Ligand SMILES: Nc1ncnc2c1ncn2[C@@H]1O[C@H](COP(=O)(O)OP(=O)(O)OP(=O)(O)O)[C@@H](O)[C@H]1O
Ligand SMILES: O=C(O)C1=C[C@@H](O)[C@@H](O)[C@H](O)C1
C-alpha cells in the first residue's frame with residue numbers, strides 16, 4: 419500500500435454501482451477515476467463482449483489480472499473493478515495489499531433490476547440471468563468480504579448519499595474529500 423496517498427478500490431457484483439459510485443467518489447476526492455473494464459477495453463481495442471467471444475472468459479481474466487496489477491500500483495486513484503476480479507487470488511492480494519478496498523454490496527434482486535436492460539455483460543446473456551447472479555453471489559460474496567476493508571450496502575441508497583457515507587468511512591483511513599461532502 420502506498421502510505422501517503424492510498425488508492426480506493428471498489429469491488430462487488432455486477433450492478434452494485436462500482437462505476438456509478440466510483441465516478442462520483444473520485445470527483446468528491448479530487449482524484450482520477452479508472453474503471454478496470456474500460457481500461458481493458460481501451461488496451462485491447464475491443465469491448466468486453468468481443469473479448470469473451472474471441473478469447474473466452476479465460477482470455478478476459480488474463481487481461482484483467484494484468485490490468486489489476488498495473489492499476490493497483492497507481493497512487494491516489496479511485497478504481498472500479500470488474501465484478502469477477504476477486505475470483506483470482508493474485509488479484510485479491512494486489513487489491514487488499516495496495517489500497518483501501520470497498521465492497522459495494524447489493525442484493526440479487528437489485529443487481530437484476532440494474533443490469534436487466536444492458537447487454538454489455540456477457541455472463542448475463544443467458545436464459546436465466548437471475549440464477550446466474552444468484553450463483554455468482556454465492557461464490558463471490560465470501561471473496562469480496564475477504565478482500566474488503568470497508569463493506570457498504572448499496573441496494574436502497576441514492577448514489578450521492580452513498581458517496582457521503584463512504585467519505586465518512588474513508589476518513590478513518592486518512593482519505594479525505596478535496597471539495598467537501600455535500601448534504602442531500
Ligand atoms: N445506488 C444506486 N441507486 C440506483 N441506481 C444505481 C445505483 N448505483 C448504480 N445504479 C444504476 O445501476 C446500473 C449499474 O450500475 P454500475 O454500472 O455502476 O454497476 P457496476 O457495479 O459498475 O457493474 P459492473 O460490474 O457490471 O461493471 C446503472 O444504470 C446505474 O445508474
Ligand atoms: O462479474 C463478472 O464476472 C464480470 C463483470 C463485469 O464488470 C465485467 O468485468 C465482465 O462482464 C465480467
Ligand SMILES: [Mg+2]
Nearest residue numbers: 436437455498
Ligand atoms: Mg462497472
